[in-house]
Amino acid sequence: PTVLVLNGPNLGRLGSREPDVYGSADLDALRAELTATAPAGWTIDLRQTDDEGELIGWLHEAADSGAPVILNPAAFTHYSYGLRDAAALVTKPGGTLIEVHLSNPHARETFRHTSVISGVASGVIAGFGFDSYRLALLQVVGSS
Ligand code: DQA
Numbered sequence: 001p002t003v004l005v006l007n008g009p010n011l012g013r014l015g016s017r018e019p020d021v022y023g024s025a026d027l028d029a030l031r032a033e034l035t036a037t038a039p040a041g042w043t044i045d046l047r048q049t050d051d052e053g054e055l056i057g058w059l060h061e062a063a064d065s066g067a068p069v070i071l072n073p074a075a076f077t078h079y080s081y082g083l084r085d086a087a088a089l090v091t092k093p094g095g096t097l098i099e100v101h102l103s104n105p106h107a108r109e110t111f112r113h114t115s116v117i118s119g120v121a122s123g124v125i126a127g128f129g130f131d132s133y134r135l136a137l138l139q140v141v142g143s144s
Contacts, residue, residue, distance in 0.1 A: 001041070003140055004067050005034060005133065006058050007048040008074035008083075022102050023129050030130055037134050039141055052080060059086035059097075068096040068144070070136045077105070077115045088120040096143070098136040101126035 007027065010017060015026030031046040038044055045067075049055050055076065062069045069090055076083045077099070090097040097120075104127030105112035118124050123139070125132045 002043040002045050002067050004062050005046040005070045007072045008055055008076045009050040011074050012048045033130055034137055037137055056082055056086040059090050063089035068140045070098050070100055070133055072100050073117050077117055078111055084116045084120055087117055091120055091122055096122045098122055099124045100132040100136050102129050
């Protein structure tokens, strides 16, 4: 099986972007860590885009294929109803979408306290850096 690990805007700058908040490792390091965590037979398909429409298209792809999704919506978390509606297509009965964040948005600025995605996510893991993704992957693998 394939797990889609989708990352929203500015996460392509991971490693150099606000390292005090997000750490100094980049997306390639995250891909390597998740690939090492995945049991034999599982494929990690990790992608990043700054484009809302492209991210929505990837969720449509998951809705059609039934692939489980680990999603860091980044700033879209806080205001994209289009992304929310696409996430709801994935979590239609039987589908899995886990919302993840590197930081704990609730411990940060007020505008980060709202997620328009959480209400249609299967679950949310935040605040543990790359381990947020690893924990989500363990959940996906353990529940299928
Ligand atoms: C983030 C938190 C968001 O508020 C922020 O806009 C991001 C990253 C995180 O992983 O902690 O870009 O999703």
